[in-house]
Amino acid sequence: MNTFPGAAWILAGVFALSGMLTVGGALLAVTSQRVIRSVSGLALGSVGLAGLYYFLHSPFLALMEILIYIGAVCVTIVFAVMLAEPDEPPPEKPRPRARLETAVALLVSLAAGGALAWLGLHTRWPVARARTGDGSLRSLGVELLSTYCLAFELISLVLLLAILGALVLARHGRTPPPAS
Amino acid sequence: MNPLHDRLETYLVLAALLLAAGVFGLLRRRTLIGMLIAGELILSGASLNFLALNRFTAPDPATGQLFVLFILGLAAAEVAVALSLVIAVYRNYRSVLTRDLADLKG
Known part of the structure; x- marks a missing residue:
């Protein structure tokens, strides 16, 4: 090929x-x-x-x-x-528990990642029998405007609310400019 | 045997590594922005998992791609809101260290 x-x-x-x-x-x-x-x-x-x-x-x-x-x-x-x-900032005084906390965090994260990797390696994943689409950009657009139309509209609403919320939150607490 | 880039397990292990790095960052970082970055890593791992399973096992390859597209949009919205929260917190406390944000702690 x-x-x-x-x-x-x-x-x-x-x-x-x-x-x-x-x-x-x-x-x-x-x-x-x-x-x-x-x-x-x-x-x-x-x-x-x-x-x-x-x-x-x-x-x-x-x-x-x-x-x-x-x-x-x-x-x-x-x-x-x-x-x-x-x-x-660098810690003012070396804390005795910092190393222990790092070790615990490492242990927890490695356990989570290792368990997921083990599951991924040892599961028999089913293989799709027949492909119903080709996954091209054209099919993505068609799906987005037909099957997933509601989710598409909702995510635009979420983004609009995020813009407004970010503006409101970041504006709160600003000191007004001194009156001249 | 297929080459490494054509096998499902490679991508699943990479996604698990991303998740592990994200969880470690969430537990270990001491600033709000560092924790936000770690959360983004976890979202990236989830996206990679979705796309890998979509490529190798799903009947319609468009579904997983659309889901990951929605994850990307939500991550952008999350970052915008979280960063404005960080800035508001910084204005009130003059710090973004998680240790200093202890007003409700009795």
Whole structure:
């Protein structure tokens, strides 16, 4: 099927790069002390995740992942970083329980992730007998405006309410400018 | 045997890793924005799970893609509201450390 020489190797390399970007970005996002590095980790992880979406035959979602996560979410968090001072200060006195808390958090998260991975590896997943659609962008649009029309309208309502709520919440408590 | 990028298990394990990183961040970060980022990682893991199962087991490949599209929209709305909450908290407390937000604690 592949006529280009070494296509399989290139494919494997790009896939490994996407996977490593995803995992490395996630680890950077949760382990670094500075918030701006966490945001950079989230952006890196989103790039890797977009690559994985591409391998899962959904190029439209790969585009949307980059557009929304990097273009909207990360930029909004960076704005909040500018307005507040979110960096974690180094603890004044070394707390004796900090290491224990980290160990417990690591244990809990590894247990949750490990259980999920074990389930995923040891379940016999059913295979669809017949495909009823091709998952193209055209079929996505048709489904969005026919079967999922109500959800589509509702999410526009949710986004409108989120905009209004964010405006109201962030405006509350602002000191009025001094009357001149 | 299929190559690694054409097997369901690879994606499920990657999604489980994303979930583990998110849970660790939620438990360990000491600022509100750090916890928000960890929550985004958990949502990303859920999206990856949905798309992987959609690609390999679902009869109609459009369904899972639409669900992930809705997850993306909800994540954007959540981030907007949560960040305005963070800014409101910062105006009142001059801090976004979770340890300082203890007014209701008797």
